[in-house]
Amino acid sequence: MGDTIRTEQLTKDFGSVVALDRLDVAIGEGVTGLVGANGAGKSTLIKILLGLLAPTSGGATVLGHDIATEGAAIRGLVGYMPEHDCLPSDVSASDFVVHLAQMSGLPRHAARERTADVLRHVGLGEERYRPMGGYSTGMKQRAKLAQALVHDPRLVLLDEPTNGLDPAAREEMLHLIQRIGADFGIAALVTSHLLGELERVSDHVVVLDGGRLLRASATTDFLHTTGTLLVEVIGDHGAQDLMGNALAAAGLPCRPRGHVIAVEATASSAEQDVHDLIRDTACALGVGLVRIQVDHRRIEDVFREGEEHVIHA
Incomplete structure (x- = not known):
C-alpha cells in the first residue's frame, strides 16, 4: 500500500509569514496525528491538500492524485472536518448530511441510508431531526464528523476535532477517531495542538514547528x-x-x-x-x-x- 499523502518541498509563503517551509513528509495508512502549536502550519497543509489553497512552490499527492491537477478527484475520495463552526443553524443534521452526501455523488435513497447509519455511529441518531442551531458544541462537532464520513471516503482530514469540547465530549470524540481507523479502515489525518490526545489515538505522528518538519515517526517511537x-x-x-x-x-x-x-x-x-x-x-x-x-x-x-x-x- 502506498502513501496516502506525500509532500515534496511544499511551501506556502503568505508574504508576512511562511506557513509551510519546504515540507517533505510521507503519511501512510491508519490514524496520523499532525501536531504543532497554533500557527505551525497544520490547517494550511490541510487546505493545500484539498486544493483550497495553492502552494507557493513544491507539490503533493493525496491517494496518488496530484493536488495541482486532480483536486476534484481528491475531494471525491476525501472527507474533511473543518476546525471552525460552519453548520447552518436552521437545518437539521439529517438534512445537512443527506445534502452533502448527494453532493458527493450518492443517489438520494443511498444518501438517506448512509446518513442514518453515520449519524447513529457518531451518537446523533435521536437528535438528527433537530435544527443544529440548538446543538451543544459536542453535538456540532459530531455532525461535522458525520458529514466527513457519509460518502465512505478513503481518507478523512480532521482539523482540531476536539476544539472547544468539555472533557467528556473530548473522550467521546477521541473514541470515534480511534474507531475510524481501527474498525472502518479509513485513513485519518488529525490535527491538534493538544499533544497528549495524539499519543492516545494515533498510529503515527508528524510534528510541525513554524511550517517545518520537526519529526515524523510511529507513535511508539516517541514513547520509549x-x-x-x-x-x-x-x-x-x-x-x-x-x-x-x-x-x-x-x-x-x-x-x-x-x-x-x-x-x-x-x-x-x-x-x-x-x-x-x-x-x-x-x-x-x-x-x-x-x-x-x-x-x-x-x-x-x-x-x-x-x-x-x-x-x-
Missing part, C-alpha cells in the same frame, strides 16, 4: 522509556524532600518533578536493584510509598527539544 523512574510518596513536600535527599545520599541522582521524585537509574545498576533501594529507603525513613513508575518520553519532549534547538541555533 527514558531510564528514569518516577517515585511518589505519601505526605507533603517535606516527605518528598526527605525521600529525595536519602536517595541522593544513597547514590541515586534525583530531582523533584511536581509531586513526584524523578530518579535517574545509573548505568551500572539493574532496574530491580534500583527498585529495591527505593523500597528499602522508604521503609528506613518510615515514608509511605505510593508508586514507582517507569517514565516514558512523550511527544511533548520532542517538541520542546525542537523549540530549544531553534532558539539556540
Whole structure:
C-alpha cells in the first residue's frame, strides 16, 4: 500500500509569514496525528491538500492524485472536518448530511441510508431531526464528523476535532477517531495542538514547528522509556524532600518533578536493584510509598527539544 499523502518541498509563503517551509513528509495508512502549536502550519497543509489553497512552490499527492491537477478527484475520495463552526443553524443534521452526501455523488435513497447509519455511529441518531442551531458544541462537532464520513471516503482530514469540547465530549470524540481507523479502515489525518490526545489515538505522528518538519515517526517511537523512574510518596513536600535527599545520599541522582521524585537509574545498576533501594529507603525513613513508575518520553519532549534547538541555533 502506498502513501496516502506525500509532500515534496511544499511551501506556502503568505508574504508576512511562511506557513509551510519546504515540507517533505510521507503519511501512510491508519490514524496520523499532525501536531504543532497554533500557527505551525497544520490547517494550511490541510487546505493545500484539498486544493483550497495553492502552494507557493513544491507539490503533493493525496491517494496518488496530484493536488495541482486532480483536486476534484481528491475531494471525491476525501472527507474533511473543518476546525471552525460552519453548520447552518436552521437545518437539521439529517438534512445537512443527506445534502452533502448527494453532493458527493450518492443517489438520494443511498444518501438517506448512509446518513442514518453515520449519524447513529457518531451518537446523533435521536437528535438528527433537530435544527443544529440548538446543538451543544459536542453535538456540532459530531455532525461535522458525520458529514466527513457519509460518502465512505478513503481518507478523512480532521482539523482540531476536539476544539472547544468539555472533557467528556473530548473522550467521546477521541473514541470515534480511534474507531475510524481501527474498525472502518479509513485513513485519518488529525490535527491538534493538544499533544497528549495524539499519543492516545494515533498510529503515527508528524510534528510541525513554524511550517517545518520537526519529526515524523510511529507513535511508539516517541514513547520509549527514558531510564528514569518516577517515585511518589505519601505526605507533603517535606516527605518528598526527605525521600529525595536519602536517595541522593544513597547514590541515586534525583530531582523533584511536581509531586513526584524523578530518579535517574545509573548505568551500572539493574532496574530491580534500583527498585529495591527505593523500597528499602522508604521503609528506613518510615515514608509511605505510593508508586514507582517507569517514565516514558512523550511527544511533548520532542517538541520542546525542537523549540530549544531553534532558539539556540
